[in-house]
Amino acid sequence: MKKLKIGVLGATGAVGQEMLKILEEYDIPVAELRPLASARSAGSLIRFKGQDVAIQAATDESFEGLDFVLGAFRLEPDVPLVVPEINGADAFDNSGLIANPNCCTIIALMAVAGIARLSPIEKMIVCTYQAVSGAGQAGIAELNSQMAALANGEKPEVRTFAAQIAMNVIPFIDAPYGNDYTKEEMKMQNEGRRILHSPELKVNCTCVRVPVMRSHSIAVTLHTKEKVSVADARAAVAAFPGVRLIEDYEGRCYPTPLDTTDQDLVWVGRIREDLTDENGLTLWCCGDQIRKGAASNAVQILKLLAEKE
Amino acid sequence: MKKLKIGVLGATGAVGQEMLKILEEYDIPVAELRPLASARSAGSLIRFKGQDVAIQAATDESFEGLDFVLGAFRLEPDVPLVVPEINGADAFDNSGLIANPNCCTIIALMAVAGIARLSPIEKMIVCTYQAVSGAGQAGIAELNSQMAALANGEKPEVRTFAAQIAMNVIPFIDAPYGNDYTKEEMKMQNEGRRILHSPELKVNCTCVRVPVMRSHSIAVTLHTKEKVSVADARAAVAAFPGVRLIEDYEGRCYPTPLDTTDQDLVWVGRIREDLTDENGLTLWCCGDQIRKGAASNAVQILKLLAEKE
Numbered sequence: 001m002k003k004l005k006i007g008v009l010g011a012t013g014a015v016g017q018e019m020l021k022i023l024e025e026y027d028i029p030v031a032e033l034r035p036l037a038s039a040r041s042a043g044s045l046i047r048f049k050g051q052d053v054a055i056q057a058a059t060d061e062s063f064e065g066l067d068f069v070l071g072a073f074r075l076e077p078d079v080p081l082v083v084p085e086i087n088g089a090d091a092f093d094n095s096g097l098i099a100n101p102n103c104c105t106i107i108a109l110m111a112v113a114g115i116a117r118l119s120p121i122e123k124m125i126v127c128t129y130q131a132v133s134g135a136g137q138a139g140i141a142e143l144n145s146q147m148a149a150l151a152n153g154e155k156p157e158v159r160t161f162a163a164q165i166a167m168n169v170i171p172f173i174d175a176p177y178g179n180d181y182t183k184e185e186m187k188m189q190n191e192g193r194r195i196l197h198s199p200e201l202k203v204n205c206t207c208v209r210v211p212v213m214r215s216h217s218i219a220v221t222l223h224t225k226e227k228v229s230v231a232d233a234r235a236a237v238a239a240f241p242g243v244r245l246i247e248d249y250e251g252r253c254y255p256t257p258l259d260t261t262d263q264d265l266v267w268v269g270r271i272r273e274d275l276t277d278e279n280g281l282t283l284w285c286c287g288d289q290i291r292k293g294a295a296s297n298a299v300q301i302l303k304l305l306a307e308k309e
Numbered sequence: 310m311k312k313l314k315i316g317v318l319g320a321t322g323a324v325g326q327e328m329l330k331i332l333e334e335y336d337i338p339v340a341e342l343r344p345l346a347s348a349r350s351a352g353s354l355i356r357f358k359g360q361d362v363a364i365q366a367a368t369d370e371s372f373e374g375l376d377f378v379l380g381a382f383r384l385e386p387d388v389p390l391v392v393p394e395i396n397g398a399d400a401f402d403n404s405g406l407i408a409n410p411n412c413c414t415i416i417a418l419m420a421v422a423g424i425a426r427l428s429p430i431e432k433m434i435v436c437t438y439q440a441v442s443g444a445g446q447a448g449i450a451e452l453n454s455q456m457a458a459l460a461n462g463e464k465p466e467v468r469t470f471a472a473q474i475a476m477n478v479i480p481f482i483d484a485p486y487g488n489d490y491t492k493e494e495m496k497m498q499n500e501g502r503r504i505l506h507s508p509e510l511k512v513n514c515t516c517v518r519v520p521v522m523r524s525h526s527i528a529v530t531l532h533t534k535e536k537v538s539v540a541d542a543r544a545a546v547a548a549f550p551g552v553r554l555i556e557d558y559e560g561r562c563y564p565t566p567l568d569t570t571d572q573d574l575v576w577v578g579r580i581r582e583d584l585t586d587e588n589g590l591t592l593w594c595c596g597d598q599i600r601k602g603a604a605s606n607a608v609q610i611l612k613l614l615a616e617k618e
Contacts, residue, residue: 123585127436127528129478129517143476151460162560168567169438169519169526171579171593180539180581189584202585206528206593208438210478211520217478219436219515223585230489251471258477270480272489275498276432276511276532284480284515 001306003031007063009071011035011046011055014137018295019070020048026299028306036062036071068305070298084300085242086113087195091304098301101195102187103293104128104207108218109195110266110292111285114240115233116196119224126188126205126220130173131257133214133289135160143211166211173207182207215257216289221274221282230271233281237268242292244268260286264296310615312340316372318380320344320355320364323446327604328379329357335608337615345371345380377614379607393609394551395422396504400613407610410504411496412602413437413516417527418504419575419601420594423549424542425505428533435497435514435529439482440566442523442598444469452520475520482516491516524566525598530583530591539580542590546577551601553577569595573605 006023010016016037023030033048035055042057056062063069079097080090083106091098100106108126115121132139138160146156146166156164163170174184189203210217228236238245246255246269255267266287274280287293315332319325325346332339342357345367354361365371372378388406389399392415400407409415417435424430441448447469455465455475465473472479483493498512519526537545547554555564555578564576575596583589596602 125434125530125583125585127515129438129519147456148460151457163565164567167521168565169521170565171526171528171563172561180579181584204530204584204586204589204591206436206579206591208526208528210438211476212478213476217480217517219480219517221434221513252481254480256472256477256479258473270489270515274434275490275513276434277513280513282513282515 001029003029004067004306005032005034005065006030006302007034007036007066007069007071009036009058009069012037012041012044014133014140014290015294016071018290019299020046022291022295022299024049026303028299028303034062034066068302070302081191081194082301083109083195083297084304085110085240087197088304091301092308100294100298100301101191102184103134103289104130104184104216104218105188105191105195106293106297107216107266107285107287107289108188108220109192110240110243110287111218111237111268111283112220112222113196114236114243115222115224115228115281118228118232118236119226120198121196121201121222121224123223124188124192124201124203124220126203126218128205128207129210129212129217129257130207131212131214131216131289132165132209134173134209134216140213143213161209165209168211170209171206173209181205212257213261214288214290215260215286216293217257217284217286219282219284221280223274223277223280225279227279228281230273230281234271237271237283242266254284255286257286260288262288262291264288264292266292310338312338313376313615314341314343314374315339315611316343316345316375316378316380318345318367318378321346321350321353323442323449323599324603325380327599328608329355331600331604331608333358335612337608337612343371343375377611379611390500390503391610392418392504392606393613394419394549396506397613400610401617409603409607409610410500411493412443412598413439413493413525413527414497414500414504415602415606416525416575416594416596416598417497417529418501419549419552419596420527420546420577420592421529421531422505423545423552424531424533424537424590427537427541427545428535429507430505430510430531430533432532433497433501433510433512433529435512435527437514437516438519438521438526438566439516440521440523440525440598441474441518443482443518443525449522452522470518474518477520479518480515482518490514521566522570523597523599524569524595525602526566526593526595528591528593530589532583532586532589534588536588537590539582539590542580546580546592551575563593564595566595569597571597571600573597573601575601
């Protein structure tokens with residue numbers, strides 16, 4: 001792989017910081033690293049591969065001369081949405097921009113993509129248990145400060161989330177979409193259709209914030225066109241790259257979000273028949289929101305593109 | 310109502326203590342209160358209606374002379390399972406024993422029973438977010454001690470649950486049922502059939518423990534025989550006794566488990582169409598596990614029976 005000039009937009013955020021860490025971990029050959037952030041952070045030093053690098057204020061000229069820029073982009077209709085293990089080939093059909101899908105979409109689709117190769121998934125009912133890191137540093141800080149307040153017998157302050165998140169759960173993430181679902185919930189269908197190349201896919205999603213630091217957990221019930229047996233589904237999940245099937249982990253048949261923290265694999269367990277649907281399966285998955293849900297997926301896309309050049 | 314002689318089995322447990330509190334709150338006329346527990350607690354005093362009452366060790370003779378005994382009974386096939394607002398009439402068809410349903414079953418069915426009266430519910434997909442109080446005092450103590458350990462930078466000790474519950478979620482409650490579901494999960498179908506008088510009801514349930522103290526939250530997607538509009542479903546839920554419809558509570562269209570703590574109503578919000586099913590609806594509900602999920606429901610059954618005598 002040739003040495004790359006890489007920009008990281010939002011280099012001081014939770015995902016940006018993890019991207020820097022993962023660029024090192026994956027041993028991506030870097031000719032120049034350009035960390036970009038708001039003017040407020042300009043001049044601060046970050047450590048990358050043993051060197052101090054100054055953060056620059058992001059401006060229109062910040063991308064000049066770079067091979068790749070990593071960061072959070074809004075979804076444009078023409079930008080490919082890529083999860084390398086699922087639809088890596090789509091990454092090559094780009095006009096300069098490639099987007100990371102939503103974190104829950106990445107984790108849920110990683111869990112079910114092996115099954116979708118056995119028979120197309122037509123419908124999914126999804127309930128999420130989402131970590132506070134999905135709201136960035138502010139979300140992490142809010143859970144930490146509320147936990148500390150409770151431990152001291154004080155009343156927790158609510159700033160970032162709509163209600164107290166410590167010792168509570170909040171069944172509403174992002175803004176209303178206009179159909180009684182939230183924008184976050186509709187991404188599972190809208191992005192899922194594009195990533196799985198299934199324009200008819202129907203998804204009913206309920207997104208819920210839970211007091212967990214940085215791994216999302218997701219319960220998925222799916223309906224396939226032809227029946228897929230539990231045994232075949234387990235084999236397909238186990239064989240899928242980037243996924244770990246949990247049938248016995250410390251005596252448990254399931255992962256928890258603490259288990260999947262600070263690593264890249266999506267762990268899947270509790271694969272079983274849907275008792276309400278002949279062609280249905282139900283499963284449970286967990287994945288690190290900051291890593292595979294965001295930073296690692298982006299660096300994996302970069303790696304995929306760079307290796308083909 | 311005549312004055313009653315009432316025994317409370319497990320009077321020192323989380324639910325037993327709440328039962329004593331609710332017997333006072335509901336102003337049940339009590340001629341004698343007999344708190345029963347293990348021999349270890351015998352002789353300890355509890356406070357009831359301004360008087361000290363000694364706990365007695367539960368033996369075969371403990372129930373003699375009592376009009377009612379409240380406690381946790383195992384499910385026997387012939388014992389009616391009663392949620393007074395849903396199937397109160399079943400309480401009168403008993404041979405001395407009436408059982409409280411499972412706490413999640415009570416809360417989920419309270420939320421959907423109004424809709425079931427518009428058209429029979431044929432299928433439900435259920436995901437729970439269950440409080441630690443479902444595991445009794447030990448569950449509450451475990452979350453408290455793990456929170457304190459984390460606040461002090463110590464490693465939390467795991468005793469009651471299969472994994473750390475603070476800052477984590479655990480997708481497995483109770484023991485295996487034998488079909489890749491847990492016993493807790495199968496109660497939603499097995500008990501739901503009896504309480505709704507729907508022997509064909511099919512339920513796919515995923516039960517998950519979350520780090521919340523004492524209110525359960527439940528996401529339900531249901532399929533009715535005939536289509537029920539969202540507007541009709543909202544009206545039916547709002548009109549159902551014991552339920553509060555949340556369409557705007559402090560600017561939110563949903564309850565959280567903290568909102569429903571220490572009161573009897575089941576709060577329901579986010580009623581919307583199921584995007585995967587023409588005859589489907591999805592909703593979110595929360596209810597206090599110790600109260601409506603256990604103690605209040607039991608005292609309500611007692612009240613129902615006593616008032617008819």
